[in-house]
Structures are given as C-alpha cells and as structure tokens.
Amino acid sequence: MKILVLNGPNLARLDIRDSSMYGDLNYSELKSMIEIAATKHGFQADVRQSDDEATIIGWLHEAADTNRPVIINPAAFTHYSYAIRDAAELVKAPLIEVHLSNPLAREEFRHTSVISGVANGTIGGFGPNSYVLAIIALTNLISR
Ligand code: DQA
Secondary structure, three states, X not given: OEEEEEEOOOHHHHXXXXXXXXXXXXXXXXXXXXXXXXXXXXXXXXXXXXXXXHXXXXXXXXXXXXXXXXXXXXXXXXXXXXXXXHHHHOOOOOEEEEEOOOHHHOOHHHHOOOOHHHOOEEEEOOOOHHHHHHHHHHHHXXXX
16 A cells, blocks of 8 residues: 655755754655655555645645545644645545654644644654654554
C-alpha cells in the first residue's frame, strides 16, 4: 500500500537546523530512513517536502482523491494553517501528525496545533524515530 509522507517548510534544511531539537539526520537521510521503515511494514512511502502551503494542500487533495494514508509533519504550518487543516480534514484514510521535536516542551506558540483535531493522532519528540512510530501506528489503524 502506498502512503504519502508530507513534510512542511524548512525540513529540507535539517542539515543546518538545531540538531539538539531535530536530530542528526539531514533531510535525504531522513527520507531514506522513512522509506526503509515503511517497506519493512509493507508500505511504499512517497516522501515529499515543500516550503509552500499551496503545494502541501494540493498533496492532501491528492491523498483525499486516491484514499491514501498520510503521515504529515506540517512544521511551522502546524501552528496556524487553517488551510492545511481544512485540506487534512478531507483525507478519509488515516492521517497521523508527526514532529521531530516535542512542540509542547518548546515556545508557547508551538503549543497550539491546528492540525491535531483532524489527525488520528500526533507523535512528537522522538527525533526521526517519530516517523517510524507513526508508520507502526498506521499499520494498527489500517488492520483494525
Ligand atoms: C516541527 C516543530 C515545529 O514547531 C517547527 O516549526 C518545525 C518542525 C518538528 O518536527 O519538530 O519546523 O514540526
């Protein structure tokens, strides 16, 4: 089964972001790790990144139209993009929100997620492993 793994702004620049917050992998290493973990659990992961809100909305529409499960790290859009929230709500297959860091342990503006309310669940704070945990959560949701 194909899944979409969508990553929001600045996640392609993990090489220069705070590794104590986001872990030691650069984006291409993170992408490979997700692809390998997905394959191990019987999924084919299509891992994408964009800094552009409209592009991410288009990908969510694609997931809605193809009934594809989604793992999404909306990055900073998490905290304020009602447009991404509304698009995520259109996805009827499981949708899991992930974060590398634990936003609740950071600045107050990161404590709000406008996406969580339309996700099956949220996983954050485990570095790149957050994506692996999301893949495991997906296998459970899909076999229910
Ligand atoms: C993030 C957390 C967000 O607050 C931040 O804006 C990001 C990354 C994470 O994966 O920890 O860009 O989504």
